Amino acid sequence: xxxxxxxxDQIAALEQRAEGNPAAxxxxxxxxxxxxxxxxxxxxxxxxLALAPDDAELAAKARFFISAAVPDWHFVIVKDAxxxxxxxxxxxxxxxxxxxxxxxxxxxxxxxMMAARAGAAEVITCEAxxxxxxxxxxxxxxxxxxxxxxxxxxxxxNLDAEADMGGRADILVSEIVSNNLLGEHVLPxxxxxxxxxxxxxxxVIPARGTVRVALAYDNQADRNDLGTIEGFDLSPFNALAAAxxxxxxxxxxxxxxxxxxxxxxxxxxxAEYTPxxxxxxxxxxxxxxxxxxxxxxxxEMDEVTRYENHPAAGATSCWRAMFHPxxxxxxxxxxxxxxxxxxxxxxxLTIWVEPAKAA
Amino acid sequence: xWQVFLQIALQTTLTRCDAVLYAPLDDGQGVIMxxxxxxxxxxxAVGRRVWELLTAPKTLAEICAAIGGEFAVxxxxxxxxVTKFVSDNINRGIVRAS
Numbered sequence: 001x002x003x004x005x006x007x008x009d010q011i012a013a014l015e016q017r018a019e020g021n022p023a024a025x026x027x028x029x030x031x032x033x034x035x036x037x038x039x040x041x042x043x044x045x046x047x048x049l050a051l052a053p054d055d056a057e058l059a060a061k062a063r064f065f066i067s068a069a070v071p072d073w074h075f076v077i078v079k080d081a082x083x084x085x086x087x088x089x090x091x092x093x094x095x096x097x098x099x100x101x102x103x104x105x106x107x108x109x110x111x112x113m114m115a116a117r118a119g120a121a122e123v124i125t126c127e128a129x130x131x132x133x134x135x136x137x138x139x140x141x142x143x144x145x146x147x148x149x150x151x152x153x154x155x156x157x158n159l160d161a162e163a164d165m166g167g168r169a170d171i172l173v174s175e176i177v178s179n180n181l182l183g184e185h186v187l188p189x190x191x192x193x194x195x196x197x198x199x200x201x202x203x204v205i206p207a208r209g210t211v212r213v214a215l216a217y218d219n220q221a222d223r224n225d226l227g228t229i230e231g232f233d234l235s236p237f238n239a240l241a242a243a244x245x246x247x248x249x250x251x252x253x254x255x256x257x258x259x260x261x262x263x264x265x266x267x268x269x270x271a272e273y274t275p276x277x278x279x280x281x282x283x284x285x286x287x288x289x290x291x292x293x294x295x296x297x298x299x300e301m302d303e304v305t306r307y308e309n310h311p312a313a314g315a316t317s318c319w320r321a322m323f324h325p326x327x328x329x330x331x332x333x334x335x336x337x338x339x340x341x342x343x344x345x346x347x348x349l350t351i352w353v354e355p356a357k358a359a
Numbered sequence: 360x361w362q363v364f365l366q367i368a369l370q371t372t373l374t375r376c377d378a379v380l381y382a383p384l385d386d387g388q389g390v391i392m393x394x395x396x397x398x399x400x401x402x403x404a405v406g407r408r409v410w411e412l413l414t415a416p417k418t419l420a421e422i423c424a425a426i427g428g429e430f431a432v433x434x435x436x437x438x439x440x441v442t443k444f445v446s447d448n449i450n451r452g453i454v455r456a457s
Binding site: 002009011013014016017018023027028030031 | 380381383399
């Protein structure tokens, strides 16, 4: 008797039967995605659309499904002019007519086209999301860079320098950093790329990234807190509130109450494994109430250009500052030292404040 | 979703709904998907056989007779099991009773 079919076997059996039936194919796509087969699900969705190109209902449902697979930040990051200028300045300094550039995380294709515009002989750019890769290929062709920018719809971990790239690259450019710097797995992606996909003396843009922190006060910290509602005390539910929240860096609700400190700095041009780590940074308070730690990022594109989304009233950035609330606010005096502690596991960043020692 | 409790008589005619996908599995079981809802259910060997019998509309009595003949089960147990299976699948929107 054959082994009991797994959920994946069941979905595969349904997929075989669904082929040729666009409505069934589209209905199956979310089940495949939820089973961890996102790329196959998107491909199934595309095949369904191809079978019924004039079916408006199918098109609407397919768009709903496909767009859900594309993070909203793709629409935000490319509008950050300071970020774009920092990347372009570094690319113009390092790209030569002989350069072969590798980009990790194509997105819209903006950085790849910047590299081509800077004069690169060839740009190979990879993108794990097939829908994003499809759009990027269309964009590079639309902008007449289709000949020099090659989009590969694959995660960089699955790229082969010889078979896919025609040899190792001279320059790596990427923008796979999140609000906490690490959440898009920039460390493993760069370590592997530097080791297997770049020439030994290759230039990496950005070369380094830093997680920065400061004591902070969010004057709207309690705006989502639950208290007495309809006569019932719901306050214990506040223990389940998010451990951190994103705040636009120019939002005046956020006030820094110490100078900034570098919590972690990462060498993005290193092939060496960066282990999970913990760091303590004593910060001198400027005085006043502290109810959390603000965290943001800095990117050193090269020795010349640096980008930082330091929170300040009116400042803008595609990246948000992350606010890590304290369990209890601290009323500080000017000059008082508060020790900020952070740990990372190469993707997730946790930040807290060391309890004050009893006098 | 409201659970619909139906009185299914032996003479009730049962029909597969249209927007349903079925696939037999190598382990003797099967899977049935309600396309409109995007959910699927696994069925055991008896359920699979009931589903295959419903290729054309049949009464509950006809299904019970066929299942009773193919599986070693007494008539009362067979009728109870088939009625339960059919009721569940009416509630899942993949079988229609008339």
